Amino acid sequence: MDVLSPPAAKKAKSVHCNTLDDLFGIKALLSDEYKKEIKLIKVHSCELESKQQLQAVIQELAQKLPHFQHLKRVHDRNVLICPTADIKDTLEQHLKQHQISDHVLKALCRNVNVVEVPANSAKLRVQYDQMVKYWPCKFHPDKYAESLQNGSNFTSSQRLYHKRMAQLLRHLSRDLNQGQPVAICVDPRQPSIVAIAGSRNSEGSHQHCVMWLVDHVARSQQGGAWQSQVDFVQDEQQHAAKTLRGLPQNYYDYLQSHEHCKDLQYGAELPRRGSEKQPEDELGTSVDNLSKYGPYLCTGYDIYLLREPCLMCAMALVHSRVKRIFFLEQSKNGALASSFQLHAVKELNHHYEVFQFTTTS
Amino acid sequence: MAAFMEEALVEARRARDAGEVPVGCVFVHGDVIIARGGNEVNVHRNATRHAEFICIDATLAYCREKRLPARQTFSEISVVVTVEPCIMCSAALHTLAVKEIIYGCENDRFGGKTVVDVAAVVGQQINITGGVRADEAMALLKEFYKGDNPSAPPVAKKRK
Numbered sequence: 001m002d003v004l005s006p007p008a009a010k011k012a013k014s015v016h017c018n019t020l021d022d023l024f025g026i027k028a029l030l031s032d033e034y035k036k037e038i039k040l041i042k043v044h045s046c047e048l049e050s051k052q053q054l055q056a057v058i059q060e061l062a063q064k065l066p067h068f069q070h071l072k073r074v075h076d077r078n079v080l081i082c083p084t085a086d087i088k089d090t091l092e093q094h095l096k097q098h099q100i101s102d103h104v105l106k107a108l109c110r111n112v113n114v115v116e117v118p119a120n121s122a123k124l125r126v127q128y129d130q131m132v133k134y135w136p137c138k139f140h141p142d143k144y145a146e147s148l149q150n151g152s153n154f155t156s157s158q159r160l161y162h163k164r165m166a167q168l169l170r171h172l173s174r175d176l177n178q179g180q181p182v183a184i185c186v187d188p189r190q191p192s193i194v195a196i197a198g199s200r201n202s203e204g205s206h207q208h209c210v211m212w213l214v215d216h217v218a219r220s221q222q223g224g225a226w227q228s229q230v231d232f233v234q235d236e237q238q239h240a241a242k243t244l245r246g247l248p249q250n251y252y253d254y255l256q257s258h259e260h261c262k263d264l265q266y267g268a269e270l271p272r273r274g275s276e277k278q279p280e281d282e283l284g285t286s287v288d289n290l291s292k293y294g295p296y297l298c299t300g301y302d303i304y305l306l307r308e309p310c311l312m313c314a315m316a317l318v319h320s321r322v323k324r325i326f327f328l329e330q331s332k333n334g335a336l337a338s339s340f341q342l343h344a345v346k347e348l349n350h351h352y353e354v355f356q357f358t359t360t361s
Numbered sequence: 362m363a364a365f366m367e368e369a370l371v372e373a374r375r376a377r378d379a380g381e382v383p384v385g386c387v388f389v390h391g392d393v394i395i396a397r398g399g400n401e402v403n404v405h406r407n408a409t410r411h412a413e414f415i416c417i418d419a420t421l422a423y424c425r426e427k428r429l430p431a432r433q434t435f436s437e438i439s440v441v442v443t444v445e446p447c448i449m450c451s452a453a454l455h456t457l458a459v460k461e462i463i464y465g466c467e468n469d470r471f472g473g474k475t476v477v478d479v480a481a482v483v484g485q486q487i488n489i490t491g492g493v494r495a496d497e498a499m500a501l502l503k504e505f506y507k508g509d510n511p512s513a514p515p516v517a518k519k520r521k
Contacts, residue, residue, distance in 0.1 A: 223406025315449035
């Protein structure tokens with residue numbers, strides 16, 4: 001449905017749903033290890049004379065040349081020895097250097113071949129299906145990764161909400177920010193819009209849209225560092241359960257004046273005091289830190305961006321511990337798809353999921 | 362320039378005393394410190410308020426006050442900071458094209474040189490010198506992480 005169009009009868013509404021569904025797709029941007037194309041490496045293999053030799057050979061190889069954890073070491077009578085790149089002189093010398101006993105060495109040095117095998121383990125079934133054509137592999141299916149790959153991770157109502165946010169970004173940018181970037185932060189549990197920010201003439205400055213958004217979220221937690229030219233919504237009741245302080249007044253007024261945004265929820269949960277932060281046992285382990293401890297930075301929040309963030313902004317969102325990032329347009333200096341994939345850097349202490357809206361228009 | 366590290370360490374200790382991660386930074390223009398600061402993450406509930414960002418904001422205010430062109434001023438600034446700038450700060454400093462970065466100890470969790478090659482991603486080279494009074498900078502961090510970050514939820518604490 002068009003979030004900004006006038007109210008429509010029920011029948012017409014479902015037509016609108018379909019239009020929005022047609023207008024945007026959502027694609028998970030997974031790190032390279034989930035790519036469909038698989039990497040191969042060249043490996044020495046040999047064919048043993050008899051299967052009786054297998055046990056001794058495998059035992060020694062597992063101890064002294066522990067390669068190929070992601071593959072089956074044996075296929076029929078063929079055994080994987082080591083990557084060809086590891087060998088400096090001859091295979092025999094290499095095996096001697098690794099203290100392979102004489103009888104095993106003899107068995108391994110007959111009928112030696114070079115074969116190509118998958119370099120890494122299979123993360124997805126499509127990869128596994130390709131890999132087994134080269135050599136038998138181990139595979140532990142990961143249901144969640146599969147769902148991200150095929151798009152079944154969202155329910156249809158979640159999907160529709162994400163797409164409404166995509167359309168909202170476009171409209172807010174066009175109508176309130178002269179086509180400049182806009183960002184929205186959502187608590188996905190209700191879902192409820194926590195904060196909105198638009199960049200203001202930030203060319204050459206470090207005050208990008210994302211950096212403002214992070215500061216507006218901080219405002220919802222009685223923080224915030226930057227002096228802002230804009231007014232923010234004031235909470236009417238002092239002890240309300242939710243706060244609207246992360247929302248600039250002009251964005252909020254705009255949304256309130258459009259009939260079709262009235263069913264959207266607004267506001268952030270207030271930070272809890274120390275004693276309220278203890279995890280409740282009945283919540284179980286499946287509940288995220290936002291539900292357990294209340295708001296802390298952007299923990300558990302989703303971020304919707306008109307443009308792919310630069311490296312500074314992408315890292316700001318790592319520091320802020322956001323849950324997911326959705327963006328519409330790639331940018332030349334973008335650090336999630338275009339010039340880098342920050343979310344694929346394993347060494348970082350927090351990782352968010354990244355989705356891009358695909359558009360037909 | 363390394364002599365200014367003492368001033369950066371003063372800011373780091375001040376941050377520690379305020380219950381913040383003890384990192385301090387000064388921006389040097391000519392022979393003068395024009396901006397100084399430590400981490401202010403907890404007080405602002407904003408994870409981007411690193412010492413370098415405090416100094417970037419202070420420098421912009423300084424330029425407005427003195428009617429100096431910001432872009433040129435940044436190109437003449439030496440950044441002296443107790444810990445290797447993180448990926449976010451390093452990206453900002455490379456984009457602003459400061460003259461040089463001098464840091465104390467490495468940041469192996471999210472350093473803008475150690476973990477990700479920020480200069481390559483941003484496409485801007487800056488002179489970077491590390492290891493200036495690194496032991497003192499590291500000692501401050503170690504002392505801090507022995508205690509708890511009072512604002513972090515219990516689970517995050519365990520990970521550290």
